[in-house]
Amino acid sequence: MASVLLDSINKNYGQTSVLRGVSLSIADGEFLTLLGPSGCGKSTLLRILAGLEMQDAGTVSIGERVVDGLRPKRRDVAMVFQSYALYPHLTIASNMALPLRMRQLSALQRLPLLGGLLPGTERIVAEIETEVTRTATLLGIGHLLSRKPGQLSGGQRQRVAVGRAMVRHPAVFLMDEPLSNLDATLRVQMRAEIKELHQRLGVTFVYVTHDQAEAMTLSDRVAVMLDGELLQVAPPQDIYADPDDRRVAEFIGSPKINMLEGVVRERGLIDVAGSTLPIEADALAGAHLTLGIRPEAFHLADHGGQGALTGSVRMIEHMGSDLFVHLDLAGIDHPLIARLLAERTPDIAPGQTLHVGVRPDRVLLFARDGQRLLFARDGQRLRREVESAGASITPIRELAR
Template sequence: MPKLTFNNVCKSFGDNRVIDSFNATIYDGEFVVLLGPSGCGKSTLLRMIAGLTPITAGELRFDGEVVHSWEPRRRGVAFVFQTYALYPHMTVRANIAFPLVMDAFKKWYHLPIVNSIARRHLMKSPDIAGRTENIAHQLELEKFMERRPASLSGGQRQRVALARALVRDPSLYLLDEPLSNLDAKLRSQMRAEISALHRKVGKTFIYVTHDQVEALTMATRIIVMNNGVVQQIDAPQAIYDEPANTFVARFVGAPPMNLVPVSHQAGRVTVASGLAWDHDGGVPDAPRLLFGIRPEKLQFRAAGGGPISAQVAMVERLGAETIVGCRLISGNGTCTSRLLEHDLVLATIPGSPKIDIDDRCSLDYRAADVVWFDESTGARIPTR
């Protein structure tokens, strides 16, 4: 199983630079998720690994060997596409066995009459039949083997696509948004199945998604991308707790991290509206700061008493928890007007307490839960 090394890998389509100076190392047995918004270059990178799209500049190495001239078959990868890409005229059995049949195909098997006879003969061979049945058993597809894809549900089709990729026993698995066409319940089920599969086979998985829930729950490491540029490479919890910049802070997390432009002096934090409070902790020495905190880290106090005065502007009841959107207000009732990307500070609170729009409230927090960013660059500022 190869270790993948990317050295300043770039990809351009004409004058359009899709991936810019991608540098990363993916180690044997990892489950790496490429996470980012649509159009950021995730799928293009996956296709370059598979050899389906040429690299414009830089180097891609498998165990130290440059692979640019290698054909896809030589790279030993399995590719699971977003659209399943099953053959509609073939049964589930034939779809799963197809890569093994093609590996054993001779040139003269392509003759019109010989073709179908050869394929049927190869599918009945003990090796191909045994491997096909074994992978079908692992993914609970035995009772669908004689059906065609049109008669299967979305989740069943996805499992057939996975089985077809797994049956070859590749050294590297590439999955391009394989769950995007499934409903919420099936996505949750398939996340668990793919994670269990990774633990079972112990091979390297590279998984593309724009869904941060999939990334946080499945990955051993996440590579966050935006506009073809790597924003952060780290473990899921580290990316959530210590985002490298404001893009990562807002993209990872649902609801996203609150970012409030503030100034500070002598341990006192001030918002543009004039609202100010004492901050019992270290504050970076930068002229323009963003005060960042996750919604679940904010303590919502309906009766007031917290250091940050606010007014309820939005309530979303989700059963087990409630998301409250607040506008910060100063002592004279002035609302904040300069928050990043939206004008509400979100707090997540358990249960479904009685809260109404326009209620006065307050917010509190622990200094250790605050993440500081430089407002001018968006970069996180470490605090001592």
């Protein structure tokens, strides 16, 4: 069991900077997910943590111990790879036994034939066999031990890869997109099994994925990465409801959050898409802002005017309990997506004009540079200093008090 501390990690490949000052603290027993699009540096960060690559600057500590100079095998971490990386020429039993053989047997004892004659070898080999069988049974692959990886299905190989990591009881589990090569049904099933595994083992998990559903369902905390930088580290619900940055808001959530350009008319009112919404903004009149509105923050309204947006229906997607309605708004080139409850929505047809209301407290405001603007809710203090993006935006901390 161990906590993990990454401090100001930098990594360059030639001229390209892959990681820029990434600092992250992972608690003992936590399930942390590194989430980001491909190429954002999350896998590189994981490999640095494992010792498979060296950072150019910064330190890595595992369980209070700085591990920078240590080889991967000395770091007490185990990793599950996207491609599973099983040894194709070894049986499942040998695949799973290899990490234990390398640790518990001496080089002499590992020799074929001769090694078996040395004192102690037989006992250790028997112990390893017991451990492998126990782990395999736990994972439901006990009957496959004599097969080769090529004879197994994707899901079974996945279990073997997990088993190979499990047998040696590492302090930290690293998983690099372990579910990406599975089909959709199996992915959901394995997702639940990984969650269960974490709860049962209670050790630290660092999980890399580009799939937000995996990140949201599995993690204690999600670390969103983009272009080699850590944008936000928070529990899944906060990442979704309370993003720090426009890029985080846009990356999380499906369908994607609606981003609308707005102009502050006066305090408490923002003009957007030909309509006016009653939203308290942390900016002066005339300031340009971006409003981020999640599809489910909309509700059907009887009439247009203040507090509602009006548009013509372009397309309707039926999702069973919900409808995703794509609306064309005047002056906006991409459609707005609203998620409406199917049972409360009357029959609508493409081309029809529709009014949707917005809950003001669900609107996220972003400055021009993508930083989140916070406004005081219920007289609470602002949690964070708001950086003004140009002269037009001024903090209203005084107002909040």
